[in-house]
Amino acid sequence: MLGARGGWRALRRCASLPRAVRLRVREALGAREAAEAVRVQGWVRSVRSQKEVLFLHINDGSSLESLQVVADPSLEKRDLTFGSAVEVQGKLVKSPHRMQNMELQAETIHVVGPCDIWSFPLKMKERHPLEYVRQFPHLRCRNNTLGALLRIRSEATAGIHSFFQDNGYVHIHTPIITSNDCEGAGELFQIETSREAKESAENTHFFNVPAFLTVSGQLHLEVMAGAFTHVFTFGPTFRAENSQSRRHLAEFYMVEAELSFTENLQDIMQVMEDLFKTVTSTVLSKCPRDVELFHKYIAPAQKRSIAGKSDITHKLAWQEAPKQIPRPLLLFLQWGCDLQTEHEKYLVKHCGEVPVFVVNYPYDLKPFYMRDNEDGPEHTVAAVDLLVPGVGELCGGSLREERLPFLESRLQRLGLTDAYQWYLDLRKFGSVPHGGFGMGFERYLQYILGVDNIKDVIPFPRFSHSCLL
Amino acid sequence: MLGARGGWRALRRCASLPRAVRLRVREALGAREAAEAVRVQGWVRSVRSQKEVLFLHINDGSSLESLQVVADPSLEKRDLTFGSAVEVQGKLVKSPHRMQNMELQAETIHVVGPCDIWSFPLKMKERHPLEYVRQFPHLRCRNNTLGALLRIRSEATAGIHSFFQDNGYVHIHTPIITSNDCEGAGELFQIETSREAKESAENTHFFNVPAFLTVSGQLHLEVMAGAFTHVFTFGPTFRAENSQSRRHLAEFYMVEAELSFTENLQDIMQVMEDLFKTVTSTVLSKCPRDVELFHKYIAPAQKRSIAGKSDITHKLAWQEAPKQIPRPLLLFLQWGCDLQTEHEKYLVKHCGEVPVFVVNYPYDLKPFYMRDNEDGPEHTVAAVDLLVPGVGELCGGSLREERLPFLESRLQRLGLTDAYQWYLDLRKFGSVPHGGFGMGFERYLQYILGVDNIKDVIPFPRFSHSCLL
DSSP states (O other): OOSBTTHHHHHHHHTTSOHHHHHHHHHHHHHTGGGOEEEEEEEEEEEEEOSSOEEEEEEOSSSSOOEEEEEOGGGOOTTOOTTOEEEEEEEEEEOSSTTOSEEEEEEEEEEEEOBOTTTOSSOTTOOOOHHHHTTOTTTGGGSHHHHHHHHHHHHHHHHHHHHHHHTTOEEOOOOSEESOOTTOOSOOEEEEEHHHHHHTOTTOOTTSSOEEEOSOSHHHHHHHHHHHSEEEEEEEEEOOOOOOOTTOOSEEEEEEEEEESOOOHHHHHHHHHHHHHHHHHHHHHHOHHHHHHIIIIISTTOTTSSSSHHHHHHHHHHHHOTTSSOOSOOEEOOSSSOOOHHHHHHHHHHTTSSOEEEEEEEGGGSOTTBOBOOSSTTOEEEEEEEEETTTEEEEEEEEEOOOHHHHHHHHHHHTOTTTTHHHHHTTTBSOOOEEEEEEEHHHHHHHHHTOSOGGGSSSSOOBTTBOOO | OOSBTTHHHHHHHHTTSOHHHHHHHHHHHHHTGGGOEEEEEEEEEEEEEOSSOEEEEEEOSSSSOOEEEEEOGGGOOTTOOTTOEEEEEEEEEEOSSTTOSEEEEEEEEEEEEOBOTTTOSSOTTOOOOHHHHTTOTTTGGGSHHHHHHHHHHHHHHHHHHHHHHHTTOEEOOOOSEESOOTTOOSOOEEEEEHHHHHHTOTTOOTTSSOEEEOSOSHHHHHHHHHHHSEEEEEEEEEOOOOOOOTTOOSEEEEEEEEEESOOOHHHHHHHHHHHHHHHHHHHHHHOHHHHHHIIIIISTTOTTSSSSHHHHHHHHHHHHOTTTTTOSOOEEOOSSSOOOHHHHHHHHHHTTSSOEEEEEEEGGGSOTTBOBOOSSTTOEEEEEEEEETTTEEEEEEEEEOOOHHHHHHHHHHHTOTTTTHHHHHTTTBSOOOEEEEEEEHHHHHHHHHTOSOGGGSSSSOOBTTBOOO
């Protein structure tokens, strides 16, 4: 099982297994020690040459921990440096050190690809700030922090797919290119063929009509919820916002769900909460060491956030003692202006730095598809936002207006009746009460890990004035 | 468990469970028959009114099968029609019919949303051709065939994520917007903000540089393979090809994987094959009835394809008797022109209408990043395509040129040295032999289901002159 190729990957994975299993693996390895000849491949994270012995740490990216290699000093070579790729043959043995399960006694060391350490921007054993490594989008994944981040992102992605599949949702690839503009927002990217862009020929669109990058899959999900009852999507969305803030990207990922036969905002909030808890507990169990790195070095003692020790307690509070914290705190908004970042901060602080649901927004602030609460003449709609400490809006959702006359009159006033004829159709043929929400995936990662800048939780950030690689 | 809300969804899921489990559920239901009061929600698929009894079939999209409702004729209403949304309260009982496990004896029937059957383009019990329903992108998912297709697509999506996660790959969201042009192909979509598009202001790009929709995540995956060894991505890719063919879309999905420390094309082919087999067997076990629909009505007796009975045999042959079929048939291409559709067809036919790997393409035909085989002066590169009956190219992959001098001289000749400085960097800092491949997700679905037109295997097809919704 641990022989020859791929041996180390198998071994490394043990690190993320429950302690009991890990111990069993260690025992098994101990017993077969002499026979355990393996070939290990990876990149050198440290070289320490002593008189009698050469120590290497090598890493293949499958976990934060590196494997210690112990070798005879005669095996040292000039190009065996930090960052070089190596292949080591040797025997896996129990380590005499408390900090690691085992180490590799090298018989041969082959440098597969050298690394010019003078021009390599990452340095051995240096804790580079996130701002520094951000300058090197093609190399920063080799940094410990970004490596941990991307493993967590990968596990969270898998966790999101599992959550919805396990709960009977059908996954839909909502389109990236669309002729719709869901939110009515002006901040859109438009698409043309390279040739059109050069000729700026207004009347020869590739798709015959102007086409844009999607800002939300919601309307398309509503189509699908009319057939599959529960549907979800998880893909890229876009905003051409001229902002370099730590909270905005031009390209980011959104998880969106839509539920038919849903009459209550509470049901939508329940799915948001279940999604958050399930995915977070997946991440915590799948990559504890990676998460620990963030809670230790990136957001230490940041009590207001889910990062640090407090978040674990906090998560438990959600799960085990829901009455101890004022959640869901249902605020009926009385003012007529939209929530700004400062309002969000105030609300979250007011509630004791915990996640807060805000419901029932003023009618005029929200898009045409949100359901009129009929608590007054066009007074409020059944909308909900989930605000979290440090990040602000994490999720936004609503019940959708399923009643044809309400929707018709609203679209008519906006002059959108023709453009949304297909959307009105959905209310003519077996319309049902329904609702849904979207969660910003990068903001989710920022929140659970306490990462301040959204550019540090996505592999290749795109924002105004920057599209590297 | 089966009480009140969501009862039917739980019940419907039973249909996809192994027979033994289904039987146990049936027994349990039988025993508790009298107490089994449930509320079921869905859309009416058929109404049949007899003198003594009213039969309904209702469906909530969780499976192809509908639930039979038996009611007193007094419960019939004028708006209880095909396509309407209903909520039925009643008792679940064992069905006297052999074809179904159980039926619902209705106590009340509430029409949640009526359906104007005269303007509704789908008709009761009619088998609409795929070309017909394609005209109604907002309603076609309520058609049996498209419903089955999208459930299969959802399961295949989950299967792809599981396959890679289970094999230790890290998932990467490669960027959609990029300043690179991976293949050097001219058929790109360019992105501008809506304002730029109107003003056609050449020198005020949102990202400072011209930006395009990705045609492949490969180069970005190579970045990540240098840190995580094994990585994959599964997302949308784009071609501004002016084609309305049954094989091309402007927006389609691609699964891509990249493997470090890989020196052999055979290893890449093995991953392609494992991926194909694992995902296909997931789909077959998760939605057997949905797949059956295609093999029965859409591609009956289409022996050359994996659809119909033959494909199952064929799949088994791959798994169980790999020596019986001439695969992998490694063709060393001697001619200097690229493979056209007709060549692909010939090769597949020549090999007995089975999937065929074609390897080692002429050097000049392939992009700059493919690895020189050094079997002559710039003679061939280590590329591989997987051709399948009926569809053509399903996968394409290669070893990548990891040797700095080879890559440098090639980029220099193309005048691309400056643009790809970051890509050359990857060869300076711990470069390793590596390779990878991409699989067209829609073509995969076309192939396993025998669907002729690619527009019928994606929720919202985008192609030249068409971007509906």
